[in-house]
Amino acid sequence: MIERFTAIVMRSTGSWYEVRNAGGGLFKARLRGRLRLGGSRSTNPVVVGDEVECTVDEAGEVWIEQVAPRRNYIIRRSSNLSRESHIIAANIDRAIVVATLFSPATVPEFIDRFLVTCEAYRIPATIVLNKIDLAMSEGMEAAVRHFAELYERAGYRVMPVSALTGQGMDELKELLQGRTTLISGNSGVGKSTLIKAVSPGLDIRIGEISQAHGKGMHTTTFSQIYPLSGGGDIIDTPGIKGFGLVDIGGGELYHYFPDLMRVAPECQYYNCTHTHEPGCAVIRAVESGEISEQRYISYLKMLEEDEKYRK
Ligand code: GDP
Ligand code: ZN
Secondary structure, eight states: OOEEEEEEEEEEOSSOEEEEETTSOEEEEEEOHHHHTSSOOSSOSSOTTOEEEEEEOTTOOEEEEEEOOOSOEEEEESSSSOOOEEEEEEOOSEEEEEEOSSSSOOOHHHHHHHHHHHHHTTOOEEEEEOOHHHHHHTTOHHHHHHHHHHHHHHTOEEEEOOTTTOTTHHHHHHHHTTSEEEEEOOTTSSHHHHHHHHSTTOOOOTTOOOOTTOTTOOOOOOOEEEEOTTSOEEEEOTTOOSOOOTTOOGGGGGGGOHHHHHHGGGSSSTTOOSSSOTTOHHHHHHHHTSSOHHHHHHHHHHHHHHHTTOO
16 A cells, blocks of 8 residues: 655755654655646746645655645746746745844844735735844934834834843744744844844754855755744745746736825826826825835835846
């Protein structure tokens, strides 16, 4: 009799996969040839987070036979010039973007770009504002309040934390518990320190781009899932600077800014781009302060930049 089990894909190296069964056991698995040819336009048929059906053959080899339909997934372009897409991870319950106001200061557009991608893929997003201890010792209380207000007004939860002092860490643990959470953020914001604080047994470098093949050389890095000691999983997507917006046309970009979307129905023109049109409710809301200017600037920048990648 053929042994069968369902599993979650924890890691992919391109030629084999690490999968986890319901009991938490880890196995090295390969892909059936025919699965590779599946009608997908994506460059990778099986990705981290996929729920898969496996069999074990007589030689004890584990084979991935089938991939369950994905609840959601997150993609990026293979390269800026290519129209091919690359799925980074699937079946994500929540995405967190770790940001800092000080050492380093996160560029708002990075956060907004991340949030737009989460909206587009219907993945709930939370902003973790780390190094709150540093910001406070630098007298940046007002900046912290301003940041939190700005994003809370746009519809996002902001969690001020300090991996160093432990402030806000209970809330973060609760957020991660029992869920699969994608973690993102620029290098140096404290992702690894945060995860180690949540799951002390885990010895990881989140998002580190491997330098093993020499400086300046492009190294391929792979997404990976890490189990947390308190339950729940973290998805790390190393080397992903920004998520592509491949499927979002310029005309619909504002759909993924909940704050813009709220007032857009009041625009005079149904096809308003919210850039220059008379009677634009978005521009009005920016002028009145209802929509933050910073968010609006991110919208304009993204609109302009992403034009470059369209035909
Ligand atoms: P990553 O690149 O995002 O994984 O960042 P790391 O976890 O390696 O952290 C980068 C640096 O920031 C390290 O020197 C950490 O000790 C420091 N760091 C991380 N979290 C905090 C924090 O909450 N407060 C302070 N003051 N430093 C922190
Ligand atoms: Zn408008």
